[in-house]
Amino acid sequence: MTPSSSIAAPGAAPGHEAHHEHGDHPSYLVDGTTVKSWLLTVDHKRIGIMYMFWVLLFFLVGGIFAMMIRLELLTPGPTIMDAMTYNRTFTLHGVVMIFLFMIPAIPAIFGNFMLPLMLGAKDVAFPRLNLLSLYVYLAGAGFALWGMLNGGLDTGWTFYTPYSAHTTTTVAPVLFGAFIIGFSSILTGMNFIVTAHTMRAPGITWFKMPLFVWALYATSCIQVLATPVIGLLLLLVSAENLFNLGMFDVARGGDPVLFQHLFWFYSHPAVYIMVLPAFGVMSEVVSTFSRKNIFGYRAVAYSSVGIAFVGFFAWGHHMFVSGQSTFDAGIFGALSMLVGVFTAIKVFNWVGTVYKGAVEFTTPFAYFCGFLFFTVFGGMTGIAVATVSLDVPWHDTYFVVAHFHFIMVGATIMAFLAALHYWFPKMFGKTYHEGWGLVSAALIILGFNATFIPQFLLGNAGMPRRYYEYPERFQALNVASTAGASLLAFGFVIIALYLVWALIYGKRVDNPWGSKGYEWLTASPPPTHNFVGPQPTYPEEPHFYVDPKKAEVSDAV
Amino acid sequence: MQSSHSASAQGGAKLAAHFASLDVQKHAARLGMWLFLATEILLFAGLFACYAAYRFLFPEAWAASSRSLDLLMGSINTIVLITSSFTAAMAVHYAKEGKNKMVGHMFFLTLLMAGAFLVIKYFEYKHKFHIGTLPGRYYFYDGIQVPGAPMFFTVYFASTALHAFHVIIGMTVLAIIMVRAYRKGDFGPNNYTAVELGSMYWHLVDLVWIFLFPMLYLV
Numbered sequence: 001m002t003p004s005s006s007i008a009a010p011g012a013a014p015g016h017e018a019h020h021e022h023g024d025h026p027s028y029l030v031d032g033t034t035v036k037s038w039l040l041t042v043d044h045k046r047i048g049i050m051y052m053f054w055v056l057l058f059f060l061v062g063g064i065f066a067m068m069i070r071l072e073l074l075t076p077g078p079t080i081m082d083a084m085t086y087n088r089t090f091t092l093h094g095v096v097m098i099f100l101f102m103i104p105a106i107p108a109i110f111g112n113f114m115l116p117l118m119l120g121a122k123d124v125a126f127p128r129l130n131l132l133s134l135y136v137y138l139a140g141a142g143f144a145l146w147g148m149l150n151g152g153l154d155t156g157w158t159f160y161t162p163y164s165a166h167t168t169t170t171v172a173p174v175l176f177g178a179f180i181i182g183f184s185s186i187l188t189g190m191n192f193i194v195t196a197h198t199m200r201a202p203g204i205t206w207f208k209m210p211l212f213v214w215a216l217y218a219t220s221c222i223q224v225l226a227t228p229v230i231g232l233l234l235l236l237v238s239a240e241n242l243f244n245l246g247m248f249d250v251a252r253g254g255d256p257v258l259f260q261h262l263f264w265f266y267s268h269p270a271v272y273i274m275v276l277p278a279f280g281v282m283s284e285v286v287s288t289f290s291r292k293n294i295f296g297y298r299a300v301a302y303s304s305v306g307i308a309f310v311g312f313f314a315w316g317h318h319m320f321v322s323g324q325s326t327f328d329a330g331i332f333g334a335l336s337m338l339v340g341v342f343t344a345i346k347v348f349n350w351v352g353t354v355y356k357g358a359v360e361f362t363t364p365f366a367y368f369c370g371f372l373f374f375t376v377f378g379g380m381t382g383i384a385v386a387t388v389s390l391d392v393p394w395h396d397t398y399f400v401v402a403h404f405h406f407i408m409v410g411a412t413i414m415a416f417l418a419a420l421h422y423w424f425p426k427m428f429g430k431t432y433h434e435g436w437g438l439v440s441a442a443l444i445i446l447g448f449n450a451t452f453i454p455q456f457l458l459g460n461a462g463m464p465r466r467y468y469e470y471p472e473r474f475q476a477l478n479v480a481s482t483a484g485a486s487l488l489a490f491g492f493v494i495i496a497l498y499l500v501w502a503l504i505y506g507k508r509v510d511n512p513w514g515s516k517g518y519e520w521l522t523a524s525p526p527p528t529h530n531f532v533g534p535q536p537t538y539p540e541e542p543h544f545y546v547d548p549k550k551a552e553v554s555d556a557v
Numbered sequence: 558m559q560s561s562h563s564a565s566a567q568g569g570a571k572l573a574a575h576f577a578s579l580d581v582q583k584h585a586a587r588l589g590m591w592l593f594l595a596t597e598i599l600l601f602a603g604l605f606a607c608y609a610a611y612r613f614l615f616p617e618a619w620a621a622s623s624r625s626l627d628l629l630m631g632s633i634n635t636i637v638l639i640t641s642s643f644t645a646a647m648a649v650h651y652a653k654e655g656k657n658k659m660v661g662h663m664f665f666l667t668l669l670m671a672g673a674f675l676v677i678k679y680f681e682y683k684h685k686f687h688i689g690t691l692p693g694r695y696y697f698y699d700g701i702q703v704p705g706a707p708m709f710f711t712v713y714f715a716s717t718a719l720h721a722f723h724v725i726i727g728m729t730v731l732a733i734i735m736v737r738a739y740r741k742g743d744f745g746p747n748n749y750t751a752v753e754l755g756s757m758y759w760h761l762v763d764l765v766w767i768f769l770f771p772m773l774y775l776v
Binding site for chain 1: 573574575576577581584585588589592593595596597599600601602603604606607610611614615692693694695704705707708711715719
């Protein structure tokens with residue numbers, strides 16, 4: 001593939017520091033250094049970086065809450081806080097992690113940064129809307145955090161009625177904050193869909209789009225189609241909490257199960273908003289570090305769309321014990337399992353890609369291995385909890401907590417960290433210390449397992465979720481879980497340290513992986529308008545690593 | 558980067574730097590608007606789901622409460638809103654021909670009818686506040702004492718208020734475009750996207766009402 005060498009770095013001559021390039025085509029990082037040039041930018045790359053700052057900050061906040069929960073559960077009785085504080089803490093952990101970290105993490109940071117680069121576009125279709133979505137996100141976060149600091153709420157992140165309509169804690173501002181964040185999510189999704197439809201460079205057909213773009217496209221469809229419904233629901237519950245309208249209040253003829261239907265109609269697909277971009281990242285990483293074209297490109301692309309589609313028909317599995325008919329429960333169980341089929345298609349194709357590949361065991365690849373384990377293990381327990389007869393005893397126990405942390409958090413965090421390490425050189429033109437990367441990856445994967453495998457056992461033994469105190473027989477496993485969480489936190493501290501170090505003192509690089517992804521066809525960090533000089537041409541598929549001599553054994557589809 | 562707009566040949570249409578051509582830009586704007594309208598419909602769809610669920614639970618209350626609404630006012634409002642949709646569509650027609658003054662006139666008429674719609678809605682609301690057919694715990698009407706009647710009015714007020722909110726947003730959008738048409742006169746065969754999108758939004762407002770009216774007043 002010739003273009004990678006000929007157009008690789010016209011604007012950014014490699015040097016030893018990033019800030020000396022004040023030539024004709026400075027990188028996006030140094031093109032304008034005032035605060036205003038960042039805050040009012042419409043450059044998708046700068047918006048991605050700003051998202052990164054805030055999303056990581058909220059991740060820290062959510063992580064601190066997580067550690068507080070784990071510390072509280074270290075002993076059977078009260079440990080570091082009272083029961084009400086505990087209720088608020090796990091609610092805030094859930095709200096912050098889901099709405100402020102997991103949902104925007106990969107699409108808003110890496111999607112914003114990479115999508116136009118991968119499509120050979122100069123920007124997303126609506127750059128100003130893109131900036132707006134960042135500020136809408138921050139406004140929503142501000143609302144939610146304000147509510148949390150002024151009383152907090154104790155409903156759990158699911159805001160189940162009728163409790164959320166009656167509790168005296170500050171429900172309305174947090175719900176309203178989540179509603180606003182939903183707007184941001186819709187705007188980003190719309191922007192990505194329109195960008196994929198209208199901004200593809202000549203030569204990039206639908207089936208030459210990188211798989212990360214396919215995953216983002218499917219994610220955006222879910223964002224656009226599901227978010228309005230929860231938006232309405234959050235408005236109704238806020239109104240209910242403020243004015244006592246009775247919409248979901250049994251005493252006034254309302255139906256709390258209706259709340260659950262509307263809530264999970266969004267929140268189940270929301271799981272795929274979190275995990276589909278993760279799948280997309282992994283498709284990029286696995287082909288890059290196996291030096292192979294992705295096995296079954298079309299199957300991987302279609303399965304993203306398939307998951308997005310089926311994901312809309314699976315919400316009822318959250319309500320197996322809410323008075324659903326047996327028939328409904330069976331149907332929802334079967335539909336939920338279909339997601340497993342599509343996920344399996346992906347997993348087998350990734351494994352097929354690694355098979356006979358020239359694997360380079362880098363930090364992103366280490367996260368891919370962790371990701372594979374979490375996806376398969378979390379996915380299999382997903383099939384288990386989609387089975388009505390099994391879910392009834394496991395419902396609202398730590399088994400479910402462990403399950404969704406494995407598939408949703410485990411897989412997404414693995415992909416987030418893989419993306420962070422894989423694209424760090426692309427975003428900043430510098431590289432980090434590989435040894436530390438691998439050490440922290442090992443710590444995080446181990447820590448994650450040590451945190452949540454005990455929770456599977458706890459749930460199976462009958463410990464309910466969200467309980468403040470527990471019988472002493474559960475203590476050993478809780479201590480193990482807290483120890484694992486500490487290991488996990490330690491891993492994140494190491495990453496923060498060496499990445500900040502790399503940002504300042506890192507070695508200057510352009511394409512350290514020799515990646516053939518379309519986003520590497522420009523300089524690292526990219527110039528403001530993404531490409532300098534002639535537009536790159538795209539004669540080959542995005543994951544084309546196969547040696548021409550071995551073309552006959554290629555897995556290209 | 559997008560500040561580097563380059564003015565194109567006719568009608569003041571501007572091509573943003575990151576688009577390949579005006580056609581692509583127009584296509585993107587239209588696609589974005591359709592997606593946005595889809596999200597708006599889904600927003601109301603949540604309310605329709607609530608309506609359906611509670612209608613199923615309280616059929617008698619639904620029948621009785623629905624009859625208590627003022628069918629005449631509702632019908633007039635429906636006619637007013639459909640007519641306003643027609644004038645909004647005419648505005649697009651004139652924008653394509655570059656007749657900016659007519660675009661302004663058409664949107665002015667649309668706004669007038671939108672205002673009439675809100676005034677009629679105000680009288681309907683006022684009447685309900687007076688007799689006490691109000692949502693949830695504020696309900697104090699003696700005429701209908703069937704279980705579930707307050708729920709009907711919860712759904713009624715939630716959906717009509719959300720719709721009225723959309724009417725107000727739509728009026729703001731159309732007013733801005735109207736001023737542009739009168740003051741700058743910059744719409745023409747190559748530059749009518751703003752008029753078209755504003756008008757599309759107005760059609761949505763109209764469409765939602767076309768669903769709400771039979772749901773609440775007729776069935």
